Amino acid sequence: MVIHLAETPLRPAAFLHNQIVWQKAGASSVRASITDAGITVNGEFFFNDRGQVNEFRANDRFCCPRNSKEHQR
Structure with a gap:
């Protein structure tokens, strides 16, 4: 589902989907x-000075360094 959320800018009508809740996060x-x-999945969209989405971040996807304890589990 986080991919669906991240790809919302590719389908502008999806911004109006009633399952998506929007909150202002920063300037x-x-x-x-x-x-x-x-x-439920969450993400944050960041906009450039022209109002275009230029970044998306979500906390449910991460990478552990190969030598970390988390990776060895």
């Missing part, structure tokens, strides 16, 4: 949450 960013079947 040039908004947080979005989408819930489906009881599962």
Whole structure:
């Protein structure tokens, strides 16, 4: 679902989807949450000076260095 959220700018009508909740996060960013079947994912969209989305961040995807304890589990 986080991919669906991240790709919202590619489908502008998706910005109006009733499952997406929007909140202002900063001067040039908004947080979005989408819930489906009881599962919620969140992300933050960042905008450039022209009002275009230039970055998306979500905390549910991360990478552990190969030598970390988390990677060895």
